[in-house]
Amino acid sequence: MTAPPIEARGLEQSFGFTPVLRDVNLRVEPGAGVLICGRNGAGKSTLLSLLAGLGTPTAGEALLFGSPSNRLAPALRRRLGLLSHQSFLYPNLTARENLTFFCALYRIHNPAPLVQSWIERVGLAAAAEERVRGFSRGMEQRLALARALLPTPDVLLMDEPFTALDPEGAALAAALVREALARGCAVLLTAHQVAQPGSLALAPYELVRGRLVRLDAALNLRDSAPSGSGGAEGSRRNSPTVV
Amino acid sequence: MAGFAAILRKDLRLELRAGESVLTLVALALLILVVMVFALNPAGGARDAGTAAGALWVALIFAGTMGATRSLAAERENGCLRALLLSPVDRATLFCAKLTAAFIFMAIAEAAAVFVLVLFFNLDFDARLLRLGPSLALGALGFAALVTLLAAIAGRLRAGDLLLPLLAVPMFVPALIAGVKGGELALAGSPLGAAAQWLKLLAAFDVLFLSAGYLLFEYAIGDD
Numbered sequence: 163m164t165a166p167p168i169e170a171r172g173l174e175q176s177f178g179f180t181p182v183l184r185d186v187n188l189r190v191e192p193g194a195g196v197l198i199c200g201r202n203g204a205g206k207s208t209l210l211s212l213l214a215g216l217g218t219p220t221a222g223e224a225l226l227f228g229s230p231s232n233r234l235a236p237a238l239r240r241r242l243g244l245l246s247h248q249s250f251l252y253p254n255l256t257a258r259e260n261l262t263f264f265c266a267l268y269r270i271h272n273p274a275p276l277v278q279s280w281i282e283r284v285g286l287a288a289a290a291e292e293r294v295r296g297f298s299r300g301m302e303q304r305l306a307l308a309r310a311l312l313p314t315p316d317v318l319l320m321d322e323p324f325t326a327l328d329p330e331g332a333a334l335a336a337a338l339v340r341e342a343l344a345r346g347c348a349v350l351l352t353a354h355q356v357a358q359p360g361s362l363a364l365a366p367y368e369l370v371r372g373r374l375v376r377l378d379a380a381l382n383l384r385d386s387a388p389s390g391s392g393g394a395e396g397s398r399r400n401s402p403t404v405v
Numbered sequence: 406m407a408g409f410a411a412i413l414r415k416d417l418r419l420e421l422r423a424g425e426s427v428l429t430l431v432a433l434a435l436l437i438l439v440v441m442v443f444a445l446n447p448a449g450g451a452r453d454a455g456t457a458a459g460a461l462w463v464a465l466i467f468a469g470t471m472g473a474t475r476s477l478a479a480e481r482e483n484g485c486l487r488a489l490l491l492s493p494v495d496r497a498t499l500f501c502a503k504l505t506a507a508f509i510f511m512a513i514a515e516a517a518a519v520f521v522l523v524l525f526f527n528l529d530f531d532a533r534l535l536r537l538g539p540s541l542a543l544g545a546l547g548f549a550a551l552v553t554l555l556a557a558i559a560g561r562l563r564a565g566d567l568l569l570p571l572l573a574v575p576m577f578v579p580a581l582i583a584g585v586k587g588g589e590l591a592l593a594g595s596p597l598g599a600a601a602q603w604l605k606l607l608a609a610f611d612v613l614f615l616s617a618g619y620l621l622f623e624y625a626i627g628d629d
Contacts, residue, residue, distance in 0.1 A: 214491060
């Protein structure tokens with residue numbers, strides 16, 4: 163049996179004497195999506211950081227592809243895409259230079275066509291040669307989306323991906339998530355609210371006092387874009403569960 | 406190797422564009438040299454090779470420390486260091502790339518500092534300056550390795566910028582003595598062979614600092 167792309171087992175994290183995450187158990191299969199909601203300070207970003215391997219849990223395990231996420235082999239790190247509240251972009255490089263640099267890090271050969279297609283996809287063709295330092299927050303978020311998805315990851319962790327995006331940008335982000343789900347990527351997304359732009363079929367959870375609680379209704383918002391049925395059904399079939 | 410080249414190319418491109426590290430290094434090295442000239446020989450006209458070599462190394466140590474701090478601080482802007490740590494590039498490769506960039510920036514600062522040293526200490530532009538090359542190159546390599554490793558640790562700590570020189574300079578003292586002695590012999594016009602023992606000592610420290618950095622950088626940088 164192959165290990166799930168994303169798994170948390172009894173995950174706990176404390177800062178000093180303050181517990182942030184308590185006994186978090188989660189399993190996300192390929193093609194499935196999970197939405198984790200919670201208030202400010204609920205621990206969403208901490209959970210995402212631990213799952214990405216950017217931190218060591220106080221107790222329990224954060225696993226990606228069955229390996230502890232903070233000790234992932236380079237080949238497995240290649241399969242992870244993280245969209246953080248920080249953009250991970252170099253302010254003094256242009257949009258194109260940033261993406262080309264990440265292509266080189268991920269050993270993507272002949273990156274120019276791929277970079278160009280991503281720049282066009284996220285609507286930054288007119289700003290491709292401008293430095294990121296001059297970008298608005300929304301433009302930076304669009305480019306960060308391209309950066310995270312550039313290596314075609316099998317696991318996508320997104321911390322409030324719709325933040326700072328205009329309605330068009332939010333619809334684009336939702337479409338990119340749907341596409342990722344449709345090709346079998348496991349997606350974990352955090353947000354303040356259950357309601358999200360686009361038609362995303364994500365299993366909703368909430369972090370309450372550090373514990374992960376499954377929300378009753380499956381999330382399937384119907385507000386704008388047409389449904390990406392393949393990804394949505396795939397994610398329902400492989401619905402993640404709190405163990 | 407692709408990751409090494411990509412990170413180094415990126416660092417050099419950023420430096421060419423902003424010029425922050427090299428300009429800061431050169432400016433700081435020159436300021437320290439100016440102060441040293443007036444502090445050590447207010448009357449001017451000094452040709453004391455030992456004083457000149459000592460002043461040069463003091464300037465380079467402080468400038469190099471600042472350069473390494475800035476290099477990793479720049480990576481922390483927008484969380485870029487996290488992106489590097491999440492990428493398939495291993496930590497040792499990241500260390501080698503950052504160290505190479507720091508070495509290049511220090512070498513440029515050294516060239517500028519030597520030029521000013523010649524002017525301020527009434528030295529001649531002759532073959533003796535070429536003999537300074539090996540000790541400066543070996544010293545810069547070892548110091549770049551040491552401060553790159555320590556900057557990774559210091560960057561995770563509160564007031565890490567203040568801590569870095571306190572950690573780096575004492576650890577570099579043996580190599581610093583060798584560098585000053587090697588430089589003194591070069592400026593005094595001694596043949597390169599006369600400084601062989603100091604150059605060997607510098608090379609030994611380079612091996613030590615490079616090995617320590619290569620092996621320990623992963624733990625030093627942690628998960629940021």
